Structures are given as structure tokens and as C-alpha cells.
Amino acid sequence: MKKYKWLVPTLYIIFLMLPIYWLINMSFKTTTEIINTYSLWPQKFTTENYVKIFTDSTWYMGYINSITYTVFNTVISVAAALPAAYAFSRYKFLGDKHLFFWLLTNRMAPPAVFALPFFQFYSSVNLFDTHIAVALSHCLFNIPLAVWILEGFMSAVPKELDETAYVDGYSFGRFFFKIFVPTIAAGIGITMFFCFMFSWVELLLAKTLTATAAKPIAATMTRTASTSGYELGLLAAAGTLTIIPGAIVIYFVKNYIAKGFAMGRV
């Protein structure tokens, strides 16, 4: 039985790769070929779908918009969560447990509940259709997550580290940035990975809060699909390209993923 153990993960990976392969396969076909023939690989190999995306600004601006607000969100979430997570991991204070649970409830709030009020709220403060509006709205679920993960990592660092540093004459600020942050660097990396991931894949809020100037690539895809009929080849190429940023991020954090999951709470 032990001999065939590798079969389970292998079959699972094949199952995972099949739809992705199918998408890539479609992206190298012309739309006429997709609709008229069924084939396991492109009969008339074409890159025109990709050429269109890289030359048409409504398409490539979508990618730039998505990456912009995702990066904004990651930076804001981690920067705000660092001191908060430190406070939760080191101190007891009035209402700490309630505050922690309240933060978590926001991770649980269905975005569909918030879509309409968000639209009205961000319109009323003149932030509608800006990158920062999307970045701020994604804080709703990313900050609680960031605090949660970072708190796990920080709690794993013994308190003696803080105390020794103070005895050695470090001020709080110097201790925090020179000693503490480097110690939990892996945790910060994992946190950034998750913030990036959840902001990158979210569509409902991003779509509700943007019109043209900050429109995410995912929204460009759905709108194209509905306006110009089904240009399947183009859609497949755009979809394939959305996988790439994620794949790059995974490659960089691959060594941290499993460890990070174990150390932090997520």
C-alpha cells in the first residue's frame, strides 16, 4: 500500500491542472475554432489573443489597476496590523478579547451585504472609482486576517526577547524595527501573501466601487463578455494572464507557506 501512496497527490494535482490546461489551450485558439471544433490542443496555434490584450489599453490597464489596488491594500493592511498584533500578543487591555472577536466578525461578513452601502459611502466621500477606495474596502477582511496571522507569529516569539532589549537600553521604536520585525520576517511574508491573495481574487467589491479609471481586470473580463458576445479566445487569454501574478507570488513564498501555516494560525 505504501508503494502507491504517491498516487493520491498525483491524481489530485492532475485534477487541479486539467481546467487550467483547458483555459490555456483555449487561449491559443481563435474564437471560431473554439466554437466549431473540439480538440485537445490548438489546431491553428495563434497568439493574437495575447497580442490584443497587450496592445489594447482597456485590457492591459485592467491588470495595472488590479495590481495597484492590491499592492496598496497589502501595504495598508500589514502596516496597520503590525502594532495591533503586537498589542494583542503582549498586553492585556480593556476589551481586548471582544475587540479581537469583533475584528474576526468582519472577516466573516459576506461582501454581498456590504456592496450597496459601500457604493453609497465611497461615492459620498468622493472616492468612487479610485484605487484607494478598493484598497480601503478590502481592508474590511484583510486587516482582521493580517492581525490574526501576525498575532500567531508574534506569540511564538518569547517575551524575554523584548525584556532583554529594554535592559540593553533599546527604545521601543528601535527594538521594534531593528530586532522584532526581522525576527518575524517570515510571518510578515506570509501575511503579505494572504493579503495579496484575498485582495487579488476578490471581485464583488472591486467591481462595485469602480467604473472606468480603476476598473480591475476581472471586471473588464465580465463586461467584455456581455458586450461583444462571447469572445472566448480573448477571455481565456485574459484569464490565463490573471494566473501569472499569483504564480509568481507563490514561487517566492513556497518555503514559508507550510511553515507559516503551522506557526501562524492560518
Add this chain to the structure above:
Amino acid sequence: MNKTINQKAWYFVIPVFVLVAFNAAIPLMTVVNYSFQETFGNNVFAWEGTRWFKQILLSERFHASLGRQFAFTFIILLIQIPLGIAIALTMPKKGWGVPVCLILMSMPLLIPWNVVGAMWNIFALPDIGFLGYTLNSVGFDYNFTQQPGDAWFTTILMDVWHWTSLVVLLSYAGLNSIQPAYYQAAEIDGASRWATFRYIELPKMKKVLTLAILLRFMDSFMIYTEPFVLTGGGPGNTTAFLSIDLVKMALGQFDLGPAAAMSLIYFFIVLLVCWVFYNLMMKNEAQS
């Protein structure tokens, strides 16, 4: 860790508190506001009391979508949790296989949700998709755009494809934290494979598994984009889960009052389940 009591720690929490309150409290109050009023457009509102809540709680449409939602969440948990554990148990523990498995298995998690929906749509189309074409050519009468059973099958398969990896990664991390001494002890005692799993691995994974169930419950309960792109809630309303139904009501028909009342009931259900889980988790942590 023994924590010091320090009320000044609140200063550290302020940025997070402000950002989240700004995002959560204000919109939530808007929803609460709508849920008790009737709107006539142009910002004219009339007090309605609890009428919308009664209407939603008694409406068959809400019962139906809530029922579909619970069925969906229950089924995907039933598949994803055991499958995730099984894959984590059989994954390589060292060597080149580890990064390969981790990278490939994380892929579905990082694909935008509407792309997941679109990808599965073209993958499952009966005439040009690999899944649909294969199923039809081996004799199944498969068409997810017309047959409710097939639509459910496809939605569940898509969710298993999309999220099982999260359970795998969490379980794998839990398994990795077990020291080899435990396994050696089990071997000396002549423990069977099942006993090793039941008495060593499962207890060690309890914490991450609770977390996996919690995350999967929350996220599957809010699922919107993937089924919306895949089936649009159809055929008919057979795959219209809570979020899809809610967005239809709020943004499609602009029934703000009932939609707001439904939002609050919806949020309350999620909160209740999560509160139970959170307390379970905290209890576990206090024990260990």
C-alpha cells in the same frame, strides 16, 4: 504567554480600529437604517418597523435560498475536509516533491474568483469543454446549463477544485508539527496505521482542522462570484445561493428594505455559527 496589563496598548490598536470601523460600522448602520424603512427614491424614507424582517423570514424565496445554501455548505465540507486530510497524509514529507506539491496545489487559491467561474464554464460546456464532452461521450446526458442536478454537480466539483487545497495546506502544516518521537513510540507499541492516525495525527491536527472548517464554512456561506459566473444561479433558481439571491434583490430589483433585512438575517446566521466555532477554538487553546 503571561501578558502584562497595559491600557496604553489601545494606542497600538487604534489604526486597525479606525480602518475597520470606517469600513464596517458605517455601511452596517446604513443597512440597519434601510431595514426598518421604506424608500421612495430621492432620499424620502418612511418608518416601517419590523415589516421587512417578518416578510423575509416568512418568504418562501428566502427559505429556499437558505436551504440551498446550507445544503451546499454541508456537502462541500463533507467532501473537502476528509479529502484534504487524505491528500495531506499522502503528500511527500521531504525532497523535491514538497515544493512541487505546494506550488501546484496553491495555484487554484490565487486565481480571481470570476476567472475560476469562467474557467469552469468553458471546461464543463457539453460541446466544447473537456469535462462536458468527455461525460457526454461516455454516455452521460450532461448539460449543466439546463439540468439542475448537473448544475449542482458542476458547482460542487468547482468548489472542491478551488478550495480543497486550503484544507490540504492547513492539515499538512499540522502534520509537520508532530515530532518524529511520537511516530517511533507508535511503532514500538505496534500501533496500526488507523490507530496512529486516530490517536496521534488527528489530535495534533485538531486546531488547524477547526480553523479549516471555520474558514470553509464562512467562505462557502458567502460564495457569490464563482457560481454567478458559472451558472448565474440557474437553471431557474436552482443554484441561487444566499449571496446571489441577495445581490439580485438589492442591485437588480433595488428592493432596499427587504434586501437590507435579508442582509442582517444572513449576517446574523454567519455570526452565530462563527461565535460557536470561535469559542470551541479558544477552549481548545486553553486546554493545550
